[in-house]
Amino acid sequence: MKYGSFDDKNREYVITQPDTPLPWINYLGCQAYFGIISNTAGGYSFYRDARLRRLTRYRYNNVPFDFGGRYVYLRDDESKEFWSPSWQPTRHDLKDYSCRHGMGYTTIGSEYAGIEAHTRYFVPLDENLEIWQLTITNKRAVKASISAFSSIEFCLWDAQDDATNFQRNFNTGQVEVEYGVIYHKTEYRERRNHFAYFACSEPLAGFDTQREAFLGRYRGWDSPAAVEAGQLTNSIAHGWSPIGAHQVKLELAPGETKQIVFLLGYHENPVAEKFDPPGTQTINKKTVKPVIAKYLDPKAADAAFEQLRQYWESLLGVFQVATPDVHTNRMVNIWNAYQCMATFNMSRSASFYESGIGRGLGFRDSNQDLLGFVHMAPARARERILDLAATQLPTGGAYHQYQPLTKRGNNDIGGGFNDDPHWLIIGVSAYLKETGDWSILDEPVQYDNEPGSEQPLYEHMQRSFNYTLSRLGPHGLPLIGRADWNDCLNLNCFSDTPGQSFQTTTNKEGKVAESVFIAGLFVHAGRELAAIASRRSLSAEAASYLAEADKMVSVILEHGWDGEWFLRAYNDFGGKIGSKECAEGKIFIESNGYCTLAGIGLEDGKAASALAAVGEHLATKHGIVVQQPAYTHYYIEMGEISSYPPGYKENAGVFCHVNPWIMIGEARLGHGDLAHDYYSRINPSAREAISDLHRCEPYVYAQMIAGKDAPTFGEAKNSWLTGTAAWNYYAIVQWILGVRTTLDGLEIAPVIPKNWPGFTATRVFRGVTYKISIERQGEGNAISLIVDGAPIEGNVVTPPTDGRKEVTIKGILT
Ligand code: BGC
Ligand code: NOJ
Numbered sequence: 001m002k003y004g005s006f007d008d009k010n011r012e013y014v015i016t017q018p019d020t021p022l023p024w025i026n027y028l029g030c031q032a033y034f035g036i037i038s039n040t041a042g043g044y045s046f047y048r049d050a051r052l053r054r055l056t057r058y059r060y061n062n063v064p065f066d067f068g069g070r071y072v073y074l075r076d077d078e079s080k081e082f083w084s085p086s087w088q089p090t091r092h093d094l095k096d097y098s099c100r101h102g103m104g105y106t107t108i109g110s111e112y113a114g115i116e117a118h119t120r121y122f123v124p125l126d127e128n129l130e131i132w133q134l135t136i137t138n139k140r141a142v143k144a145s146i147s148a149f150s151s152i153e154f155c156l157w158d159a160q161d162d163a164t165n166f167q168r169n170f171n172t173g174q175v176e177v178e179y180g181v182i183y184h185k186t187e188y189r190e191r192r193n194h195f196a197y198f199a200c201s202e203p204l205a206g207f208d209t210q211r212e213a214f215l216g217r218y219r220g221w222d223s224p225a226a227v228e229a230g231q232l233t234n235s236i237a238h239g240w241s242p243i244g245a246h247q248v249k250l251e252l253a254p255g256e257t258k259q260i261v262f263l264l265g266y267h268e269n270p271v272a273e274k275f276d277p278p279g280t281q282t283i284n285k286k287t288v289k290p291v292i293a294k295y296l297d298p299k300a301a302d303a304a305f306e307q308l309r310q311y312w313e314s315l316l317g318v319f320q321v322a323t324p325d326v327h328t329n330r331m332v333n334i335w336n337a338y339q340c341m342a343t344f345n346m347s348r349s350a351s352f353y354e355s356g357i358g359r360g361l362g363f364r365d366s367n368q369d370l371l372g373f374v375h376m377a378p379a380r381a382r383e384r385i386l387d388l389a390a391t392q393l394p395t396g397g398a399y400h401q402y403q404p405l406t407k408r409g410n411n412d413i414g415g416g417f418n419d420d421p422h423w424l425i426i427g428v429s430a431y432l433k434e435t436g437d438w439s440i441l442d443e444p445v446q447y448d449n450e451p452g453s454e455q456p457l458y459e460h461m462q463r464s465f466n467y468t469l470s471r472l473g474p475h476g477l478p479l480i481g482r483a484d485w486n487d488c489l490n491l492n493c494f495s496d497t498p499g500q501s502f503q504t505t506t507n508k509e510g511k512v513a514e515s516v517f518i519a520g521l522f523v524h525a526g527r528e529l530a531a532i533a534s535r536r537s538l539s540a541e542a543a544s545y546l547a548e549a550d551k552m553v554s555v556i557l558e559h560g561w562d563g564e565w566f567l568r569a570y571n572d573f574g575g576k577i578g579s580k581e582c583a584e585g586k587i588f589i590e591s592n593g594y595c596t597l598a599g600i601g602l603e604d605g606k607a608a609s610a611l612a613a614v615g616e617h618l619a620t621k622h623g624i625v626v627q628q629p630a631y632t633h634y635y636i637e638m639g640e641i642s643s644y645p646p647g648y649k650e651n652a653g654v655f656c657h658v659n660p661w662i663m664i665g666e667a668r669l670g671h672g673d674l675a676h677d678y679y680s681r682i683n684p685s686a687r688e689a690i691s692d693l694h695r696c697e698p699y700v701y702a703q704m705i706a707g708k709d710a711p712t713f714g715e716a717k718n719s720w721l722t723g724t725a726a727w728n729y730y731a732i733v734q735w736i737l738g739v740r741t742t743l744d745g746l747e748i749a750p751v752i753p754k755n756w757p758g759f760t761a762t763r764v765f766r767g768v769t770y771k772i773s774i775e776r777q778g779e780g781n782a783i784s785l786i787v788d789g790a791p792i793e794g795n796v797v798t799p800p801t802d803g804r805k806e807v808t809i810k811g812i813l814t
Contacts, residue, residue, distance in 0.1 A: 135257060210240065322761070343365075345357070395463070519595075589614060667738075758775040787808070
């Protein structure tokens with residue numbers, strides 16, 4: 001069953017039934033001010049960092065779920081009935097409910113008792129505020145007297161502290177209300193120089209800032225006492241829980257429409273100018289007032305919305321494709337690209353599943369996210385690469401995460417995940433291929449954010465590579481450290497204490513356990529680095545990277561090959577993981593995916609054998625699972641992977657992040673049908689029809705779909721913030737459609753299904769618009785290219801040297 005449908009023309013997903021299996025969310029904001037918003041207006045907002053600068057409060061894992069948000073209530077002042085047009089929190093039986101999730105905005109509304117109301121929520125570009133445009137229409141034959149209420153609950157900034165430190169927090173809350181604008185200024189009196197504000201475009205009939213005054217005792221957001229009474233109380237919060245609520249009274253003639261604009265924003269003052277007049281405790285509002293005044297004007301709000309629309313138009317315009325498959329088109333052209341932007345902005349910090357307090361930006365994650373994002377905003381990718389590299393440790397290793405607000409490595413999480421450093425090479429390489437901006441390699445970048453430790457970015461990449469060379473195990477394979485890509489393969493952890501973190505607890509020294517996955521990654525990274533070095537005329541250095549990569553290939557073939565597929569690892573006792581000799585966990589996706597993606601075993605049939613084994617043992621109708629057989633009990637020498645019940649997460653769930661490695665491997669083998677088939681199995685749009693099973697949003701990927709060992713086989717969890725977004729985008733665009741960036745130009749190498757007659761695409765690449773059309777004339781993958789009417793040698797189109805801004809590429813597949 002479906003809960004809505006795609007509106008591709010408007011780039012929206014339109015939800016028409018409010019009680020979706022899970023809250024189906026969207027993101028507001030794309031630069032510094034962000035929010036998550038569900039299809040029933042649940043969610044919260046923050047400035048830059050979902051933990052340290054949380055504007056509004058949200059209670060995760062609540063019942064009923066998804067409570068707390070950007071709620072609007074309407075009250076018929078004659079009948080005294082009240083409801084919310086977004087369904088939650090009052091959950092009335094609404095007419096024509098719809099939630100349109102679009103690119104950076106969400107519009108939710110409905111009709112009830114002859115009153116139609118829709119709220120459009122979005123964050124204007126370059127501003128630290130969100131706009132709610134509430135449009136109300138009286139569809140009755142008679143005039144209507146309506147009170148409209150807004151409401152939010154403020155968070156006392158640090159979301160972790162806010163949820164735990166009540167002995168202090170119940171005393172600190174402070175607000176100011178001036179000309180109807182509610183200013184939330186908790187801790188502004190002391191060490192903070194920032195505050196939030198909540199404003200309304202219309203004259204107020206009342207406001208509230210004290211939660212209890214608004215809700216009443218023992219009542220929730222579904223039945224606020226002051227809304228029920230039809231009169232807010234003008235309460236001023238002292239401690240407890242500051243909120244913001246406005247009341248506007250409207251008289252609507254039959255057919256009449258009115259619009260109210262609400263603004264929720266974040267503002268900083270220079271420390272020396274916090275108060276006005278100086279010496280008082282009153283917020284200096286000189287610089288915030290013009291911003292508020294500007295956007296309370298509906299015309300300015302509309303103009304800002306139009307700018308946001310154009311911004312997305314141009315971002316998505318960098319690559320657009322028309323294939324015979326609607327799901328491919330929709331995901332590539334709209335939603336997958338959009339999700340890549342969300343993962344770039346959020347890493348794994350704030351979603352319906354990531355609480356915003358648990359995790360910062362992952363080193364591994366953010367580097368991989370670049371693969372799906374770099375073409376849309378290369379300047380931001382550049383900045384991200386330099387920020388990431390600055391958290392790298394002098395050893396070449398990396399903090400596993402850093403906090404976006406401070407941009408410093410997170411000591412609590414630590415490091416020692418031995419795959420981490422290589423992702424920097426992969427990320428930089430993707431950036432160079434996209435932009436050709438070689439200057440980034442010479443940027444001085446600190447180690448561990450230590451002033452004085454600056455070295456060129458290129459040196460960071462060298463240290464990344466060497467990190468592994470100085471950490472090889474008994475077979476010559478890379479030592480795994482805390483874990484590799486699979487955070488849950490904790491071979492040095494040996495944890496027997498409940499609640500102990502597998503990720504951070506003290507590990508054994510770890511001189512034995514090795515990872516075949518890191519070996520494959522090392523080969524890939526080494527070859528990328530060699531290609532970069534040789535273009536910098538460092539031919540001896542390039543040769544040495546290639547030699548190390550080749551050496552590693554030999555080690556993999558000798559010690560990492562199990563006869564039919566690649567082994568996964570060696571454990572702390574030197575025993576095999578991911579081998580036919582194992583009772584459980586005989587075959588894993590990661591080493592087979594990454595080794596074939598890296599091109600290992602392409603010539604001698606090993607890649608084909610490994611992928612055939614993956615197809616036989618791991619592929620299911622809902623995607624490819626991590627390993628088989630699933631671990632049926634906890635193995636202390638394996639760690640977290642065996643902590644999950646069979647079929648979930650890393651224990652044989654379908655980890656959608658790694659499925660594309662197999663797709664790429666299959667594409668490298670020339671198997672277009674299978675590559676696209678694997679792509680389609682986890683494509684959320686293609687799964688829309690089974691929304692009751694899949695449960696997560698049909699417009700974005702989820703991290704995991706329960707595997708075949710799980711009672712809920714096919715059920716997705718943890719949507720939005722996952723490397724799945726970037727990798728699927730990269731696999732379909734660069735390897736299946738084969739529109740691939742290289743250091744030298746745009747390579748065209750489609751490996752598409754046999755029954756596709758071809759496809760067309762537009763790609764803006766290094767300032768030139770390429771109009772690409774691919775025509776299938778035979779069943780194979782051999783391609784010949786005609787560029788601006790002239791056949792070329794090979795399949796890499798180099799940037800024009802004569803200033804042409806548009807180039808046509810015709811590709812014939814035979
Ligand atoms: C999850 C992993 C995740 C890790 C992050 C584990 O519990 O299973 O998917 O990467 O936590 O800390
Ligand atoms: C999620 C993490 O964010 C990612 O870095 C990791 O590779 C996967 N889980 C697999 O454990």
